[in-house]
Amino acid sequence: MDHSSSHGGVGTTHKTHGAHHEADHLHQSFWRKYVFSTDHKVIGIQYGITSLLFLLFGFSIMMIMRWQLAYPGQEFPIKWLAHLMGQDNMPDGIMLPEYYNQLGAMHGTIMVFLGVVPLAVGAFGNYVMPLQIGAIDMAFPKLNMMSYWVYFCGGVTMLWSFFVPGGAANSGWTSYAPLSVIATTGQTIWLLGMVFLITSSLLGSVNFIVTIIQLRVKGLTFMRLPFFVWTQFVTSFLLLLAFPPLEAAGVLQLMDRIAGTSFFLPSGLVVSGQALGVSGGGSPLLWQHLFWFLAHPEVYVLILPAMGIIGEVIANNTRKPLWGYKSMIYSIIFLGFMSFIVWAHHMFLTGMGTAISSFFQTTTMIISIPSVIILTALLLSLWGGSIRYTTPMLFALSFLPMFAIGGLTGLPLGLNVSDIHLHDTYYVIGHFHYVVAPGTLMALFAGIYYWFPKVTGRKMNDILGRLHFWGSIVFMNGVFMPMFIQGLAGVSRRLYDGGEQYAHAQSVLHWNEFTSISAWCLGLAQIPFIVNFFWSMKKGQKVNSNPWEATTLEWAATTSPPLAHGNFEKIPEVYRGPYEYSTRGAKKDYTPQNQASEA
Amino acid sequence: MEMQAEEVKKHVKVYIMVFVVLLFLTIVTVAVSYLHLSVGVGIAVALLIASIKATLVGGYFMHLISEKKLIYATLILTVVFFIVLMVIPVSHALDPIRYNH
């Protein structure tokens, strides 16, 4: 095949194909159009709705657990809910420790693997990324559809695990061996669910990388890509290369549980006073290594797309180019690379030995550098901008200090010596949640408010949005700040009575009630969002295709919502960088990427 | 797909040659195992032969010998992280607690 003929023809062929397909589209059945659709926009929305429901579910689980932590051993006040969870789990409305463990493990699993990642990557990545690079769809639309449905199956499998004997997985979201190997059936279902989720993200990441490399429109070089696309690109590589080792670990654990092998079972293991009849010779540490080989890059999978969204929103609302766009890109590449060699900082207390600990402590300190560069660049982008305090911008602005708290509190955990005191305490929970809740989640909310007009053609209500914002930001801090206090006092995580029976926890025990009440208020603060979401779909203020006056292609070159098939009426061409705001000599304060000349 | 039919014909000859070499190396590696070398040497020889075979398969059957830069970049990245994976057993071997018993 010779190159010259294929290249020049691209733009024109699409147009005809696009028109041709508009006709096809009308004949598609309801199922093909909305359920088993191969259109990246529909798939993005499917991911979005499913993951938001899982986020709500995972959060509800935690709100129930918070009752037990604030008032250990007291009857749950909402009778019908306690009844719904069953006599075996909550006899007379009092939560059993076993059930608390199940809820804890599933809260982590659901929030990370079924909530935040699918929303950040599956929903935003799928919907926005192809539009931003001027592609008519993903490179492999059928694979894209499969990816969603495999994810869906993974979600159903996880929910199903609540109904098997012994309930859901109860060894924490980290599933440390050997505890997880000897745990109830729920753990097997958990592993099965993980296989689905890993497969889904594998299909997705291949698709994302190929799309970004192959389907960029003419003129859109890598250094003209919107920051959000870059973050999705790096994230996809993390998913592609870090998930397989967890899949391997999952297979090994499945073998341990089903085929009676001893990959993670050391010799001479005694369970409930009885020697375990296995060959032994395995290593529990091996699980931790393989698990964290994924799970540390996974943290960056959670945060990178969030940074991408923040970059878009800040550039748009300061009416300025991102400060240090290139440094930010090099930083996320470096961040992605380094995230593969920091995993064992989760394992300082396993007695790995000082040499290995020192190595991972060093890499951990190094990885904080690119994070700081990104945050600094975002902060400096605000300097001298004529900031529009739109609802998405409020969320984006709150991300900066919240992520900073999350990041800075991580340093003592990354240092070998201070980690001895803080390891496995509430301090870790506080640190991690500052990164993903007021950090990533606020960014994802920013993304929802920002791109809602693109998806529906209507803006979300600002008053409800502000109510949602202030409620969320205040109560999130109410939930997570006390955790630092408790953690510094040495209160361990995963205690089902919140530390009541420990002498050293007594002085900080009263914070449990404060945290719980904050959590419930945080739940209430989401009501304006839910109302706003549905109300605005029907009644929100109608807007034109580019209500934020943005420069990137998803706004500049399409209608709102974009054409059902093919996205663009005319395939755009790109002439400039992604954030040409307030260019000197230009007529308007923004110059879209697809605009040929300044005038 | 830059290759023309003529070129492909030449390639076919190469494939056959590679095939013969692969068979030969298979026999060699099995034969060496009957020598019962010490564990260290045995591992080194076996992995060396396997690597040569893998290079041949990758280079000729998978056309890596004349592949695009982007594929090389992807594979180099993968090799780096593969090496990182091997840190796991190394870290284990350096673990003082395991070897104090």
Add this chain to the structure above:
Amino acid sequence: MQIPYNETARPDTGLFNAKLGLWLFLASEVMLFGALFSTYVLLRVGAPVWPHGYTILNVPLATLNTVVLISSSVTMVMSWASLMMKNFGKFRLYLGLTILMGMAFLVVKTFEYKAKFVHYGVTLHDGTEIVGHLEEEAEDHVVMLPDMKDGVQPSPVHIGRAQIKRLTNFGPWYSTFLAIYFTLTGLHVLHVIGGLVVNIYLWGPGAKMWKTEPTRFTNRIEVAGLYWHFVDLVWIFLFPVLYLL
């Protein structure tokens, strides 16, 4: 709707979509098998004793399988070359051979697995280990025919149940070596089956595409070939690591 570059190469990357996609997929596969390989090294280094593969496994059968898989790799690349030379008949022949050899690999593997499941090992309370075939299994005792040693067949041994600490066949549960053997080869077998499914589709119903979109079909064969060679490549490492060392 026609996605760009799913048939022709994008000029600046020189690749069509599926080829890049498949290489990325292979990259993740490298990490999957890499993690298992890493597990193998870790467990082996940490184990007090580690058996030589050839004392437990059947090397001649595995050598045969190696030859079968290497040959199937050659026929696979030949089937692609035939398409490049526009010879559809030869393509069908070579891909057919590839499929048959893939199946032969599975058949041989089945025999190998089966041999393991009828092979037993017994550990007595005094620490002695006897390996062989079970002749008789009774309520209070078992009779075992130990394996040949230096070409001599030992006589059957009568073992009372009370003496036995552990008696199992050579399934994955028997030892760490067999655990990793079954896991690695099992996963490899799953990959072979996956490749067979794809190849059979492309040989049968999928081949219709040759008439309508010959370039795209040739691409598909190339990509399926890349996968099949990778499966071969994994085996090239598994064979010495598990059987010969």
